[in-house]
Amino acid sequence: MTHTDPNIIRADFSAAMSAMYREEVPAYGTLLELVADTNAQALAADPELKRSLIAKDDLARLNEERHGAIRLGTAEELATMARLFAVMGMHPVGYYDLSVAGIPVHSTAFRPIEQAALASNPFRVFTSLLRLDLVQDASLRRRAEEQLADRQIFTAGCLRLIEKAEAEGGLGPDDAQSFVSEALETFRWHASAPVTEDFYNALHDTHRLIADVVSFRGPHINHLTPRTLDIDAAQAEMPKRGIAPKAVVEGPPPRKVPILLRQTSFKALTETVRFKSASGEGKHTARFGEIEQRGAALTPKGRALYDRLLAEARAQMVPAPDGSNAGAYMAHLGEVFSAFPDDFPVMHREGLAYGRHVDGVLKPITYEDFLPVSAAGIFQSNLGDDATQAITESPNKAAFEQALGMEVADEFALYATMADSAETVGAPA
Ligand code: OOG
Ligand code: NI
Numbered sequence: 001m002t003h004t005d006p007n008i009i010r011a012d013f014s015a016a017m018s019a020m021y022r023e024e025v026p027a028y029g030t031l032l033e034l035v036a037d038t039n040a041q042a043l044a045a046d047p048e049l050k051r052s053l054i055a056k057d058d059l060a061r062l063n064e065e066r067h068g069a070i071r072l073g074t075a076e077e078l079a080t081m082a083r084l085f086a087v088m089g090m091h092p093v094g095y096y097d098l099s100v101a102g103i104p105v106h107s108t109a110f111r112p113i114e115q116a117a118l119a120s121n122p123f124r125v126f127t128s129l130l131r132l133d134l135v136q137d138a139s140l141r142r143r144a145e146e147q148l149a150d151r152q153i154f155t156a157g158c159l160r161l162i163e164k165a166e167a168e169g170g171l172g173p174d175d176a177q178s179f180v181s182e183a184l185e186t187f188r189w190h191a192s193a194p195v196t197e198d199f200y201n202a203l204h205d206t207h208r209l210i211a212d213v214v215s216f217r218g219p220h221i222n223h224l225t226p227r228t229l230d231i232d233a234a235q236a237e238m239p240k241r242g243i244a245p246k247a248v249v250e251g252p253p254p255r256k257v258p259i260l261l262r263q264t265s266f267k268a269l270t271e272t273v274r275f276k277s278a279s280g281e282g283k284h285t286a287r288f289g290e291i292e293q294r295g296a297a298l299t300p301k302g303r304a305l306y307d308r309l310l311a312e313a314r315a316q317m318v319p320a321p322d323g324s325n326a327g328a329y330m331a332h333l334g335e336v337f338s339a340f341p342d343d344f345p346v347m348h349r350e351g352l353a354y355g356r357h358v359d360g361v362l363k364p365i366t367y368e369d370f371l372p373v374s375a376a377g378i379f380q381s382n383l384g385d386d387a388t389q390a391i392t393e394s395p396n397k398a399a400f401e402q403a404l405g406m407e408v409a410d411e412f413a414l415y416a417t418m419a420d421s422a423e424t425v426g427a428p429a
Pocket of ligand 1: 070
């Protein structure tokens with residue numbers, strides 16, 4: 001029997017996840033409408049933008065495009081999650097250490113890695129693993145470990161289909177369909193928590209994120225992020241539709257040639273949770289919405305320049321969580337980034353950005369990954385400003401890869417392959 005193309009399974013899964021999240025978090029539906037409207041306006045106002053998106057295969061994928069995020073509790077969960085995503089053609093790319101920002105997780109992004117797969121459906125999931133090794137309180141750490149050891153976040157049907165896909169090199173249409181609905185169960189929200197209120201509070205007081213991971217039956221999807229063509233327009237539109245955005249857009253400032261990734265989010269909802277004890281109900285905030293705008297992928301040289309300028313800007317001014325200096329911060333960021341060339345042929349010639357020739361014209365390659373400083377800003381705006389308990393900075397890529405059961409791919413190597421092959425094949429003679 002012929003196997004269903006993993007690109008199709010991924011597209012179906014992404015659509016099913018979006019439908020589920022729309023039911024669970026209605027503001028996400030509002031966000032989708034807002035992004036569709038601002039994208040239509042941006043395309044109507046700029047025919048050149050539309051032409052270049054078509055040339056890059058980006059227009060077809062635009063309305064289907066989104067990323068999500070989950071937080072896992074154990075090495076075993078991460079290793080099985082890698083196998084689950086592999087069934088859909090998603091592979092771990094990059095290592096992100098969030099301990100530098102006081103958040104006890106490290107992460108990777110599961111995503112398609114080949115040009116054709118990305119063009120077909122670029123669904124990605126930012127996947128974090130909790131680091132209980134960074135929790136000081138030994139007895140709390142042990143209780144959290146025991147709690148996590150007790151849970152099974154995958155359905156029996158899902159595990160069986162992962163094994164079948166591995167053994168047979170894929171899934172037939174009926175199995176692919178069951179796989180999508182079985183896998184979806186892992187990401188569902190559960191309003192009842194298998195812990196007592198006291199334990200939840202103890203976890204929460206250590207770090208809100210620890211409570212979010214340890215107190216629940218599974219790694220509920222915590223946001224889904226559609227891609228906008230104009231994030232400044234989307235940010236301005238959010239309050240008009242009753243959604244309060246975070247104070248500033250994360251990432252680079254607005255530019256003629258967008259680079260990397262710009263992101264904004266709305267604050268997490270406060271939801272009611274029923275605890276195991278008779279003590280009843282409590283509140284939990286975890287799930288939110290986010291919008292992103294993607295620009296050109298940078299080379300290691302370009303990325304080093306980005307990192308240096310961002311650090312320089314932030315050494316002089318940090319965006320206040322209440323938004324009081326948002327305008328000043330954006331203006332300051334723009335000034336500091338005037339040192340980054342804003343003309344694509346120049347950026348490419350100086351070795352700052354990857355490019356490929358499409359019909360003889362040099363085009364940027366879209367950035368498909370994430371940014372650690374931005375991710376930290378997204379985490380923090382949703383955890384609350386009181387959530388920065390002392391976490392020691394300690395990147396540990398080797399431990400992460402050991403938990404994962406494989407190495408993460410190097411994003412720069414992937415972009416270089418896309419650039420090289422297209423430039424040799426597509427360059428004018
Ligand atoms: C992940 C936050 C990071 C992004 O887009 O940078 C992220 C999380 O809150 O679990 O999704
Ligand atoms: Ni995100």
